[in-house]
Amino acid sequence: MARRFCDETDSRRLLNPGPVTLVSVAFRDERNAAPVAWAMPLSMEPPLVGVALHPERHTTDMVRAAQEFAINIPGPAMLKQVHFLGSHSGRDVNKLEAASIEWFPGMRVGAPLLDGCLAWIECTVRDSIRFPDHTLFVGEVVRVQALEEAYAGGWLLEDPKYCPLTYLGGDEYAVIQDKRVAAIQTTMQGGLVLETAEEREEREEREAQEAEAKGAEGDEGYAEMRRFLGRD
Numbered sequence: 673m674a675r676r677f678c679d680e681t682d683s684r685r686l687l688n689p690g691p692v693t694l695v696s697v698a699f700r701d702e703r704n705a706a707p708v709a710w711a712m713p714l715s716m717e718p719p720l721v722g723v724a725l726h727p728e729r730h731t732t733d734m735v736r737a738a739q740e741f742a743i744n745i746p747g748p749a750m751l752k753q754v755h756f757l758g759s760h761s762g763r764d765v766n767k768l769e770a771a772s773i774e775w776f777p778g779m780r781v782g783a784p785l786l787d788g789c790l791a792w793i794e795c796t797v798r799d800s801i802r803f804p805d806h807t808l809f810v811g812e813v814v815r816v817q818a819l820e821e822a823y824a825g826g827w828l829l830e831d832p833k834y835c836p837l838t839y840l841g842g843d844e845y846a847v848i849q850d851k852r853v854a855a856i857q858t859t860m861q862g863g864l865v866l867e868t869a870e871e872r873e874e875r876e877e878r879e880a881q882e883a884e885a886k887g888a889e890g891d892e893g894y895a896e897m898r899r900f901l902g903r904d
C-alpha cells in the first residue's frame with residue numbers, strides 16, 4: 673500500500689462523505705434551493721447546525737435576507753435534480769420549477785420543503801461567521817421531519833431508495849449504505865481486540881471462497897484461451 677501527498681484543498685473532499693443537502697429558502701415571492709455539501713452539526717443543546725455558503729450563491733443572499741432556511745436531505749432518486757440545482761443559479765432561473773421539484777410549506781419557516789427528499793430540518797439563522805471565501809450560517813433547528821422508511825433515530829439504510837446521497841466532487845456522488853456495526857471488545861489490559869476469533873474465522877472463510885472463485889475464473893479464462901487458439 674502506498675500513500676500519496678494530496679493538495680491541502682483535498683481536505684474538503686476527504687471530509688465528505690456526509691450527506692449532501694439541499695438548502696432551500698424563500699424570500700418575498702421567490703423560492704430557491706442549492707446543494708450544499710458543507711453542512712454540519714454544531715451544537716446539541718440548543719440544536720444548532722451550520723451551512724457554509726459562498727458569497728456568489730444566490731442562496732447566500734436569500735438566506736441573509738430571509739434569516740431562515742431549510743436543509744433537505746435527498747436520496748438517489750433526486751441525483752439529477754441535485755446536480756441541476758448545483759449547476760444553475762436561482763438568480764437566472766426558477767430552479768425548482770425547471771427541475772420539476774414539488775415542495776410543501778415548512779411548519780416553522782417560510783422555506784419550501786422539497787418533495788422527494790428523505791428528511792427536512794427547518795432553521796432560523798442565529799449567527800453568521802465570515803471566512804475568507806465562505807460564510808457559515810448557524811441555524812437554530814426549529815423543526816425536523818424524516819421519512820419513516822429512511823430514519824428511526826438513525827439512518828436505517830435498509831433500502832437504497834431511502835439512503836442519503838453523498839458528494840464526491842465534480843459530477844460524482846455515492847449512496848451511503850452498507851451499514852456496519854462496530855462491536856468493540858477489549859483485552860484484560862484494556863487494549864482493543866481488532867479481530868475476534870469468530871471474525872477471523874469468517875474472514876478466512878471469505879478469503880478462501882474468494883480465492884476459489886478467482887481460481888475458477890482463471891480456469892475459465894485458460895479454457896477460453898485454449899478454445900480461441902483452437903487447441904480444444
Ligand SMILES: Cc1cc2nc3c(=O)[nH]c(=O)nc-3n(C[C@H](O)[C@H](O)[C@H](O)COP(=O)(O)O)c2cc1C
Nearest residue numbers: 706707708709710725726729730731758760761762
Ligand atoms: C453536490 C454539490 C455540493 C455543493 N456544496 C456547496 C457548498 O457546500 N457551499 C456552497 O456555497 N456551494 C456549494 N455548491 C455549489 C452551489 O450549489 C451552486 O453554485 C449552485 O448553483 C448555487 O445556486 P444559487 O446561485 O441558486 O444559490 C455545491 C454544488 C454541488 C453540485
